[in-house]
Amino acid sequence: MTQATNQNDLVGQLLAGFQKFESQLNGATGSVHSLRKKALESLDLAGLPSTKHEEYKYTNITKAIEKTFSFDTENTSTQIEPQEIEEFLIPGLDAHILVFLNGVLDPSLSRWEAEAGLEIIDLPTALKEDSEAISKHFAKYADYNRDAYVALNTGFSKDGSFITVKANSIIEKPVVLHYINVVKDGQVHNHPRNLVVVGENSHATFIESFSDVGEHESLTNSVTEIVIGQSARVDYYKLQNDKENVYHVGTTQVQQAKNSYFAAYTFTTNGAITRNNLNIDLEDEGCESHMYGLYLLNGKTHVDNHTAVDHQKPNSFSNELYKGILEDKSRGVFNGKIFVRQDAQKTNAFQSNKNILLSDQATVNTKPQLEIWADDVKCSHGCTTGQLDEEALFYLQSRGLGKDNARALLLYAFAIEVLENVKLEPVRKYLEDLISERLRKDF
Amino acid sequence: MLKIQNLHASIEDKDILRGINLEVKAGEVHAIMGPNGSGKSTLASVLAGREDYEVSEGEATFLGNDLLEMAPEERAREGVFLAFQYPVEIPGVSTTNFMKTAINQVREYRGQEPLDAVSFLTLMKEKMKLVDIDQSLLSRSLNEGFSGGEKKRNEIFQMAMLEPKLAILDETDSGLDIDALKIVANGVNKLKGKDNATIVVTHYQRLLDYIVPDYVHVLYKGRIVKSGTKDLALELEEKGYDWIKEEADAATA
Numbered sequence A: 001m002t003q004a005t006n007q008n009d010l011v012g013q014l015l016a017g018f019q020k021f022e023s024q025l026n027g028a029t030g031s032v033h034s035l036r037k038k039a040l041e042s043l044d045l046a047g048l049p050s051t052k053h054e055e056y057k058y059t060n061i062t063k064a065i066e067k068t069f070s071f072d073t074e075n076t077s078t079q080i081e082p083q084e085i086e087e088f089l090i091p092g093l094d095a096h097i098l099v100f101l102n103g104v105l106d107p108s109l110s111r112w113e114a115e116a117g118l119e120i121i122d123l124p125t126a127l128k129e130d131s132e133a134i135s136k137h138f139a140k141y142a143d144y145n146r147d148a149y150v151a152l153n154t155g156f157s158k159d160g161s162f163i164t165v166k167a168n169s170i171i172e173k174p175v176v177l178h179y180i181n182v183v184k185d186g187q188v189h190n191h192p193r194n195l196v197v198v199g200e201n202s203h204a205t206f207i208e209s210f211s212d213v214g215e216h217e218s219l220t221n222s223v224t225e226i227v228i229g230q231s232a233r234v235d236y237y238k239l240q241n242d243k244e245n246v247y248h249v250g251t252t253q254v255q256q257a258k259n260s261y262f263a264a265y266t267f268t269t270n271g272a273i274t275r276n277n278l279n280i281d282l283e284d285e286g287c288e289s290h291m292y293g294l295y296l297l298n299g300k301t302h303v304d305n306h307t308a309v310d311h312q313k314p315n316s317f318s319n320e321l322y323k324g325i326l327e328d329k330s331r332g333v334f335n336g337k338i339f340v341r342q343d344a345q346k347t348n349a350f351q352s353n354k355n356i357l358l359s360d361q362a363t364v365n366t367k368p369q370l371e372i373w374a375d376d377v378k379c380s381h382g383c384t385t386g387q388l389d390e391e392a393l394f395y396l397q398s399r400g401l402g403k404d405n406a407r408a409l410l411l412y413a414f415a416i417e418v419l420e421n422v423k424l425e426p427v428r429k430y431l432e433d434l435i436s437e438r439l440r441k442d443f
Numbered sequence B: 001m002l003k004i005q006n007l008h009a010s011i012e013d014k015d016i017l018r019g020i021n022l023e024v025k026a027g028e029v030h031a032i033m034g035p036n037g038s039g040k041s042t043l044a045s046v047l048a049g050r051e052d053y054e055v056s057e058g059e060a061t062f063l064g065n066d067l068l069e070m071a072p073e074e075r076a077r078e079g080v081f082l083a084f085q086y087p088v089e090i091p092g093v094s095t096t097n098f099m100k101t102a103i104n105q106v107r108e109y110r111g112q113e114p115l116d117a118v119s120f121l122t123l124m125k126e127k128m129k130l131v132d133i134d135q136s137l138l139s140r141s142l143n144e145g146f147s148g149g150e151k152k153r154n155e156i157f158q159m160a161m162l163e164p165k166l167a168i169l170d171e172t173d174s175g176l177d178i179d180a181l182k183i184v185a186n187g188v189n190k191l192k193g194k195d196n197a198t199i200v201v202t203h204y205q206r207l208l209d210y211i212v213p214d215y216v217h218v219l220y221k222g223r224i225v226k227s228g229t230k231d232l233a234l235e236l237e238e239k240g241y242d243w244i245k246e247e248a249d250a251a252t253a
Helices: A010-016 A018-023 A031-046 A061-068 A082-086 A123-129 A132-137 A148-155 A390-397 A403-419 A425-438 B040-048 B072-078 B095-109 B117-130 B135-139 B148-162 B178-191 B230-239 B242-252
Strands: A096-101 A118-122 A160-165 A175-183 A188-190 A193-198 A203-214 A218-228 A233-240 A246-256 A261-268 A273-282 A288-297 A302-311 A317-326 A331-340 A348-357 A363-372 A378-386 B002-011 B014-024 B029-033 B054-062 B080-083 B090-094 B166-170 B197-201 B215-220 B223-228
Touching: A010 A018, A010 A031, A010 A061, A031 A132, A031 A148, A061 A246, A061 A273, A096 A118, A118 A123, A123 A132, A123 A160, A123 A193, A132 A160, A132 A193, A148 A218, A148 A246, A175 A188, A175 A218, A193 A203, A203 A218, A203 A246, A218 A233, A218 A261, A233 A246, A233 A273, A246 A261, A261 A273, A261 A302, A273 A288, A288 A302, A288 A331, A288 A403, A288 A425, A302 A317, A317 A331, A317 A363, A317 A403, A331 A348, A331 A378, A348 A363, A348 A403, A363 A378, A390 A403, A390 B072, A390 B090, A403 A425, A403 B090, A403 B095, B002 B040, B014 B040, B014 B054, B014 B223, B029 B040, B029 B230, B040 B054, B040 B072, B040 B080, B040 B166, B040 B197, B072 B080, B072 B095, B080 B148, B090 B095, B095 B117, B095 B135, B095 B148, B117 B135, B117 B148, B117 B178, B135 B148, B148 B178, B166 B178, B215 B230, B215 B242, B223 B230, B223 B242, B230 B242
Parallel strands: A096 A175, A160 A193, A175 A203, A188 A218, A193 A218, A203 A233, A218 A246, A233 A261, A246 A273, A261 A288, A273 A302, A288 A317, A302 A331, A317 A348, A331 A363, A348 A378, B029 B197, B029 B215, B080 B166, B166 B197
Antiparallel strands: A118 A160, B002 B014, B002 B054, B215 B223
16 A cells, blocks of 8 residues: 555655655554554545645645655754753753654653653653553544544654653643754654643643754654543643744644643744644533634744634533734734534633734735534634734834834734733743744843 | 924825914913814824824924924934823733833933833832822733723823923813813823923813913914913803804905
């Protein structure tokens, strides 16, 4: 099945790499391996999505990958000095730190301590052990038949992490996954895969951070599955402050059990093309979900956030706030789906997407998509796209603020509505500084 | 202090001001009155530098400098203050935060050291008393969800903080109940001095019971058609604007 008919086409090239990939598995071909093969069959059948695909209508990442990347040769150099990692760390954050170089966990750069209730296992080890938990949860949620990039990731899933939190555990320190692509000597592409299982009545925080070192292009196609037990609480951050030669497709798939809480914070400040999928299944009653997103784009950066929250049972709440500031020729895409199933009475679901365009050449495509089958629900959605408020600008200037400062202050105020929901103090400070710098708010 | 000569201004090709002449000296309070649509607020906006208006003719100097050439922030730094008729709501920006930035930018322009956090707070506390405004209000998003009275008090608070040489109050009385009006007027009166001047733009005489003007000017169809003392305001209160309109229309006919 890996014999692609046309070696020139992208899927063919990718599939051609599978034999070599298999040879690197070192026997880790337990229950997961048949999943890999099935996923790749699905990919082979569907192909990677072009803009004809409704879900990728505004984001031609497949074509960009085809044009930019060569999959025949692989740059395997991960030469990096420890101090080069330092700049990506969040100052003042006491955390369990996992560093992945080109998708592979680097134990020498990582540092995590034992914390009661928390278990972190390198994915290759976890797949080799092939525990009950792995066969129960691994690749069971992110549907590879629904998204070809998930299929691609599943097919080549090898590196990443398997993180479990036992029931009734409060994990004090956040777990930070730093993905660093070392592109000093050439392009890299990888498919990080994580499975996070949080037991009943526990609380944990996870941060995924993406960065590059070097001038060549990188492609990251990541999938993270998060399974949240009854009455448990998970905070999840995705921080993307990549360079302009970074291509990213990522899916975060979340399963919420009864009375659980989940909050996602997605911050994107750079990159070539970024596509984030955030899918949340509210599988039982009394769930609460928050989705916060902020994208500050300039140059030719293209960022696409697709979110889907699926209310399957009654009495759940979801709230979504995504905001964007777009300069130059940047482009933002927002698609927010809310499903309310027939069973899901008394659902409250709210969604808002607001954008400020600072140049005539910046674009936003925003699409709320609500599908409601229940009849006793409260749902709302709204999107706005506009320019900076001239009257507010004049007001601030009339008090003595220079125009640039007034502008920066207004943009910062626009962004802060998302930022103020970040409860983790060092992370908020880190993001505030990043955003201040980007908006040239130097006062 | 302020000298306006033959000032003409228009918006979207519609002439609003058609030759204003006015001189305001330090220590004086001038009231600009007039019927709706006479150009009162336009005059205030043009002086503060709102970009929507185009000045087609005439000049305005402030302390000898060409006011119309200056950006709005330069005017503010030179000492012009406009209290807005409709103060803007700005979510995410607190009065405290933005006043700190504003004051320090004004100070920098004047070659003064920036205020440290303690001096700023001391200054703020002192000025808050003037308009009876609560600290919690100033920590909230600027004017968002404020009542009409709170917005206007916030304007006067900002004025007190910036200590302008020329304060222009654009219909600060509109929509205020009598208690709020007294508080606002009291704040303005306490800020008056021999070195600064005030222009009060208003439709009604009521405010002038509390802020007593040295001169009253009546604006009609973009010109000052009558000037006088505070007695003129009382006459307008009693007789309305019609007699002035008739007089003015007869003069131009």
